[in-house]
Structure formats: C-alpha cells, structure tokens
Amino acid sequence: MKDFLLVYRTDYNTMPKGSSPEQMQASTKRWMDWIGGIAAQNKLTDRGNRLVPSGKVVKADNVIADGPYTEIKECIVGYSIVKAASIEEATELSKGCPILAIGGNVEVREINVL
Amino acid sequence: MYYKQTELIPHLFRTEYRKIVSVLCKLFGIEHIEIAEDIVSDTFLLASELWGLKGLPENPTAWLYVVAKNKTKDYLKRDSLFAQNISKEIKSNAPISEEIEIDLSVKNTNDSQLAMIFVVCHPCNPAESRIGLALNLLCGFGVEEIANAFLTNKKVIYKRLQRAKEKLRAEKIKIEQPTLPEIDDRLSTVLMVLYLLFNEGYYSSSQDITLRKDICLEAMRLTSLLIDSRACEGNEQDEERDVPERSEGNEQGRARDEALTKSLAKFSQMNKPFANALLSLLCFQASRFDARLNQNGEIILYEEQDTDLWDQELIAKGEYFLNQASQGDKISKYHLEAGIAYWHTIKADTKEKWENILQLYNQLLLIEYSPIAALNRTYALAKANGKKEAIIEAEKIKLTGNHLYHSLLGELYTDVDNTKAILHLQNALALARSRADKMVISNKICRLGP
Numbered sequence: 001m002k003d004f005l006l007v008y009r010t011d012y013n014t015m016p017k018g019s020s021p022e023q024m025q026a027s028t029k030r031w032m033d034w035i036g037g038i039a040a041q042n043k044l045t046d047r048g049n050r051l052v053p054s055g056k057v058v059k060a061d062n063v064i065a066d067g068p069y070t071e072i073k074e075c076i077v078g079y080s081i082v083k084a085a086s087i088e089e090a091t092e093l094s095k096g097c098p099i100l101a102i103g104g105n106v107e108v109r110e111i112n113v114l
Numbered sequence: 115m116y117y118k119q120t121e122l123i124p125h126l127f128r129t130e131y132r133k134i135v136s137v138l139c140k141l142f143g144i145e146h147i148e149i150a151e152d153i154v155s156d157t158f159l160l161a162s163e164l165w166g167l168k169g170l171p172e173n174p175t176a177w178l179y180v181v182a183k184n185k186t187k188d189y190l191k192r193d194s195l196f197a198q199n200i201s202k203e204i205k206s207n208a209p210i211s212e213e214i215e216i217d218l219s220v221k222n223t224n225d226s227q228l229a230m231i232f233v234v235c236h237p238c239n240p241a242e243s244r245i246g247l248a249l250n251l252l253c254g255f256g257v258e259e260i261a262n263a264f265l266t267n268k269k270v271i272y273k274r275l276q277r278a279k280e281k282l283r284a285e286k287i288k289i290e291q292p293t294l295p296e297i298d299d300r301l302s303t304v305l306m307v308l309y310l311l312f313n314e315g316y317y318s319s320s321q322d323i324t325l326r327k328d329i330c331l332e333a334m335r336l337t338s339l340l341i342d343s344r345a346c347e348g349n350e351q352d353e354e355r356d357v358p359e360r361s362e363g364n365e366q367g368r369a370r371d372e373a374l375t376k377s378l379a380k381f382s383q384m385n386k387p388f389a390n391a392l393l394s395l396l397c398f399q400a401s402r403f404d405a406r407l408n409q410n411g412e413i414i415l416y417e418e419q420d421t422d423l424w425d426q427e428l429i430a431k432g433e434y435f436l437n438q439a440s441q442g443d444k445i446s447k448y449h450l451e452a453g454i455a456y457w458h459t460i461k462a463d464t465k466e467k468w469e470n471i472l473q474l475y476n477q478l479l480l481i482e483y484s485p486i487a488a489l490n491r492t493y494a495l496a497k498a499n500g501k502k503e504a505i506i507e508a509e510k511i512k513l514t515g516n517h518l519y520h521s522l523l524g525e526l527y528t529d530v531d532n533t534k535a536i537l538h539l540q541n542a543l544a545l546a547r548s549r550a551d552k553m554v555i556s557n558k559i560c561r562l563g564p
Binding site: 029032033035036037039040041042044047 | 469472473475476477479480483487488491492495499507510511512
C-alpha cells in the first residue's frame with residue numbers, strides 16, 4: 001500500500017456564498033459520508049484539512065503577493081491522504097468527492113516518502 | 115442455614131478475594147503474588163471448613179480480614195527467607211512500627227485495586243492474558259469460570275495465567291508508584307482491557323448467562339472505580355477509616371502513598387472524560403442485557419427486542435456519564451461509541467436517529483478503523499441515505515471472509531434483489547462459526563423463502 005495525496009481544487013469565485021446553516025450542514029454531511037466511505041474501506045491515512053481562502057505567495061527577492069489568487073481559476077481548498085495499491089485505485093477512491101459537484105477537481109499524487 | 119452458606123462463600127470469595135489479594139500484593143510487591151494468593155486461598159478454605167461446622171460468624175467479612183491478617187503475620191514470622199529479604203523491604207515501604215499492619219480499610223482496598231488495575235493491564239502481556247488476569251485478580255473469577263467464558267479448558271487458562279504472572283514478576287512491575295508517564299501510557303490499555311472485559315461477557319458464546327452478566331458488571335465496577343475512587347479525586351482527607359491512624363515515624367511509606375494518590379488524581383483530571391465515556395457506553399450496552407438473550411442464551415436481534423426489558427435505570431446512568439464525559443476537549447472512540455449506543459436506546463426508526471448514528475460511525479472510522487465499525491457504518495448509511503447507496507459502498511468494503519459482511523449484504527439486498535440476498539446469506543451461513551450466529555442467519559434465509 002502506498003500513500004496518495006488528494007488535492008482538492010476549486011474556483012473560489014464560483015463557490016456558493018452566504019450558505020444557510022442547513023446548506024452548510026448538508027455540505028458537511030456530503031464530505032463526511034464520502035470520507036467515511038474511504039475510511040470504511042480502511043484506505044484513509046489522514047483525513048487532511050481545509051485551507052482558509054486568504055494566503056501569501058513568497059517569490060524571489062522578497063516579493064510577496066497576496067491571495068486569494070483571482071488570476072488563477074482554481075486554488076487549493078483542502079487535502080487528504082489515502083492509501084491504495086496503485087494510482088488507479090487511488091483515482092477510483094476520488095470519484096464521488098463532493099468537490100466535483102461544485103465544479104472543482106481532485107488531483108491525485110503518489111507520495112514519494114523521503 | 116446450610117444453603118445460605120453455600121451461597122455466601124462464593125459471593126464473599128468473589129468480592130473479598132480480590133480486595134485482600136490486592137492489598138497484600140501492594141504490601142509484598144507483585145513478585146510475591148503467589149504468596150498473597152495462597153494466604154487468601156487458605157483463609158477461604160478455613161472459612162468453608164469452620165463455618166460449615168460452627169455456623170456463620172457474626173460478621174463474615176471482618177472474620178475473613180482478621181484471619182487473613184493473622185495468616186500473613188504468621189507467614190512473615192515463619193518464613194525466615196521472606197522475613198529477612200522481604201520484611202525489610204516491607205518495613206521500608208509500608209508505614210509500620212513494630213507490627214506489620216495490613217490495612218484493609220475501604221480507602222486502601224480501593225487504592226490497592228486501582229493500582230492493581232494498572233499492573234494487570236501492563237503491556238508486557240498480550241491482550242488475552244491481560245483480560246484473563248483482570249478476571250482472576252481484579253474480579254475474583256476462578257480458573258474454571260474464566261475457561262467457561264473463553265470457551266476453552268481449564269488447563270489453557272491456568273497456563274495462561276501462570277505465564278502472565280511470571281511475566282509480571284520477571285519484568286519487576288511495581289505496584290506502588292505508577293509514575294505520570296506510566297499512567298499516561300497505560301491508561302488507554304486500561305480502558306481497552308475494561309472494554310474487552312465487558313465484551314467478553316456481552317458477546318461470549320458461553321451458555322452461562324449469569325456468568326456473562328457478572329463479567330459485564332465487573333467491568334462496569336472497575337470502570338466506576340477509576341472514576342469514583344477517592345484517590346482519583348485527589349482527596350487526601352482521611353475519612354471513615356476502620357483501621358486506626360497509622361503510626362507516625364514512617365515518612366517514606368507515607369510519601370509513597372501520597373505520591374500514588376497524587377498521580378492517580380492527575381490521571382483523573384486528564385482522563386476522566388474517557389473513563390466516563392467508557393462507563394456510559396457500558397451502561398447503555400448493559401441496559402439491553404436481559405432483552406438481547408432468550409432463556410437459552412440465544413441472541414434476540416435488536417429489532418425484535420422487547421423494549422420493556424430494557425433497563426431504564428442503566429439508560430439514565432449512561433446518559434449521566436455521557437454528560438460527564440463531555441467535559442474536556444478531547445474525543446475518544448468511547449465517546450463516539452457511547453453516542454452510538456445512546457441512539458440505540460431509542461427504538462423508533464427516525465431519520466434523525468440514523469443520521470446521527472451514521473455521522474458518529476464516520477467519525478469513529480476516522481479515529482480507528484475496525485471491520486465491525488465499517489460494517490455497522492454501512493448499515494447506518496442504508497438507514498440514513500437509502501439501500502441503493504449503501505449497496506455500492508458495501509461492495510467496496512470487500513470483507514468477503516467475514517460472515518457479518520455477507521449478512522449485511524443479505525440484509526441490504528433483501529427486497530431489492532432477493533436472489534442476491536439469499537446468495538449472500540448462504541455465504542454468511544457457511545462462514546459463521548457459532549451456533550447462535552448460524553441460527554440467526556438460517557432464520558433470515560427461511561424468511562426470504564426459495
């Protein structure tokens with residue numbers, strides 16, 4: 001079994017804003033049901049985290065840019081780590097991720113342990 | 115009169131044996147556990163002989179304590195080797211003047227038993243040995259009863275216990291002073307052993323229902339001891355001692371005792387929520403004990419249980435301890451399992467109930483995977499989100515060697531695709547080992563019909 005990083009990306013501009021508590025609860029449920037399904041297969045290494053929208057980008061010569069990064073359509077909103085025998089299996093696990101339903105995507109990357 | 119005595123001695127054996135053994139072990143050190151056990155066994159032997167001839171003493175428990183104390187003193191005088199090597203150690207360990215004092219006060223028996231819990235749960239022994247030791251030393255079960263509960267023979271259990279005690283001796287496990295890091299380290303093991311101890315009684319295939327219930331009650335008693343003990347409260351006031359105040363002049367012994375009290379108090383602050391959560395879970399589970407078995411010890415499924423037989427008092431206790439458990443900011447698997455068990459105390463099938471159970475199982479799986487949690491989570495998924503989704507998820511789990519997996523799929527396919535349902539149930543029947551499980555599955559197949 002190898003570990004794979006799932007990177008969730010979406011466009012903040014198209015994300016639903018001003019959600020009602022019910023909508024937020026429904027969204028939490030979709031994520032928990034999905035991640036719970038992976039855990040039920042004993043294939044979850046780390047549920048990971050969400051990332052807050054604002055951030056900084058540090059470039060050479062102390063150039064620091066502010067986020068969110070309106071110039072790029074997709075930014076990282078969260079990540080998880082799953083375990084699978086192959087990239088195909090890890091990819092299969094990513095299907096049904098709630099990020100897909102709101103126009104986002106999942107990038108699947110094998111972790112090369114140092 | 116005679117009948118009463120035959121009932122009384124096993125009862126006293128169960129309740130007093132463990133207390134006296136714990137106190138003596140704390141006094142002698144775990145390496146002399148056999149001496150402690152011999153002294154207590156001799157005491158009970160004498161009791162059964164004498165009481166049979168002369169009738170019961172006025173206060174049987176006090177009688178046992180006096181005899182055990184005298185036997186200990188005799189032993190210390192008689193055995194010169196012990197007197198030379200061990201008495202010296204005891205003299206420096208225990209607060210004594212000339213006479214060795216055997217303190218069987220409520221406080222000291224509780225403290226000693228609590229300290230013994232940590233010894234018995236030492237990770238130098240494998241889990242099954244720890245449970246065996248707990249049943250033997252903490253609960254006062256005999257080899258035969260333990261063999262009955264584990265569905266094995268006396269020889270196996272006897273050997274297992276001997277090996278485990280030998281290991282404790284070889285590792286020189288101290289009873290006196292669990293240090294804080296030790297307590298930290300071992301608490302999860304202690305709770306696990308108590309949890310497994312309960313399950314041993316709850317899920318055992320043994321036909322002896324009384325024995326199984328006793329094991330469950332013992333697990334609950336020991337968990338309560340973790341929570342309730344005055345040592346745990348860090349309350350150092352001396353109350354209601356039935357043994358006179360110890361003589362001054364043994365500062366070392368007193369310091370040791372205080373160190374133990376303090377570390378246990380610290381333990382309680384940090385971990386009380388976990389122990390409370392475990393006790394809550396055990397109360398909720400135990401509340402269905404009478405409803406989930408028929409007279410032959412066969413399982414009655416949850417859906418078919420008579421809710422009048424659910425013990426409302428235990429349910430209320432479970433709720434109380436669940437509230438107690440909600441202090442602190444850490445959540446353990448016991449919290450989540452107690453939450454799941456709480457929702458099961460409500461029989462009606464509501465959307466709210468199953469949604470809550472599903473989310474609790476989701477969280478439980480994030481903390482710790484287990485096949486049974488994965489299967490139960492999928493059942494809750496069917497109840498909350500519908501069978502169609504649950505079947506897809508169930509087939510991903512692929513626990514094909516587990517009869518419960520096929521039982522689950524049998525259940526999910528029922529009324530969706532009965533042919534597949536029967537196929538899975540037949541697989542389950544082939545894989546199931548216990549008679550009780552086979553019967554439950556056969557009944558389901560019969561209901562679906564050919």
